[in-house]
Amino acid sequence: SQSVLTEYLDFSIDLAKQAGAMIKEGVDKRMAGSGSIMAKYSNPSDMVTETDQAVEAFVKEKISAAYPSHKFIGEETFAAGEKPSFTDEPTWIVDPIDGTTNFIHGYPFVAISIGLTINKVPVVGVIYNPLLNELYSAADGQGAFLNQTTKLPLFDTNAIAPLKDLSECLVMTEMGSDRSSAVISRKIDAIHNLVASKEDPGVRSVIQNAVGTQVHSIRSTGSAALNLCCVAKGVADIFWEIGCWEWDVCAAVVILREAGGIVLDGLVPGDKEVNIFCRRYLGIRPTGDRESQLNIARKFWSVVP
Ligand code: IPD
Structure with missing residues (x-):
């Protein structure tokens, strides 16, 4: 029901803000010259950092403490070899840092992405960029928002011509x-x-x-x-x-x-x-x-x- 989705949404927003603080700290550390970078799958363009791993471990732990029966699919858990099957159960699908290459360079488009599916349908989504302080959030049937107050899209859909070409x-x-x-x-x-x-x-x-x-x-x-x-x-x-x-x-x-x-x-x-x-x-x-x-x-x- 809508009230359960609101609870999951509030939980995700809170979690994204905490994870965002870890990411921001990680970027500050990198800018100060510390923090290691590892290549994934032996592909030098596919990188992972200790912050990706720490943020995912933190988020996974918080989710399993709050919702022990829910399933979890995360980028770093997957990379570590855990390949859970996708079911109708509530499933949190998380990227601890989307924009890892940006994180490494300090290019300011870096975000934690927390999604939730129920019956295989994505129903809650929160994306937080702690460097630009932009939080995007949505729950099924409740609209999408920037920083919880500005409704998306930023323009009035009735005022703008439909896409033609x-x-x-x-x-x-x-x-x-x-x-x-x-x-x-x-x-x-x-x-x-x-x-x-x-x-x-x-x-x-x-x-x-x-x-x-x-x-x-x-x-x-x-x-x-x-x-x-x-x-x-x-x-x-x-x-x-x-x-x-x-x-x-x-x-x-x-x-x-x-x-x-x-x-x-x-x-x-x-x-x-x-x-x-x-x-x-x-x-x-x-x-x-x-x-x-x-x-x-x-x-x-x-x-x-
Ligand atoms: C990557 C980013 C990038 C996209 C790659 C993704 P990551 O995610 O979203 O924009 O081009 O396909 O893998 O590795 O930074 O979490």
């Missing part, structure tokens, strides 16, 4: 940590098709079916969760990424959906809400007009090679 869109995407050439070529080819001139789409002849759509531009914060929050705010129109994980998007899916946006499969056309485990995501900003969102999604899928 990709050429009017600001698109967020990421290089990500999967550097296999299959994933990277697909991303680069998609970015080419998005950015290239409409008049001269075939200039990079290696790309088959090159389609210049000349979007306004491409942006990346370095955190999939915070990219989706930009789309929920309405300051960007589209988020697309393949290769990121359920903990990067679980909380953000609730925030974007409650703001009036949609999250679909990043590669497979269809109008069903995304399966958060599919590792390919397409988020469209709030418009007040679902058909215009689906229309933009269809155009987007046609651009991805």
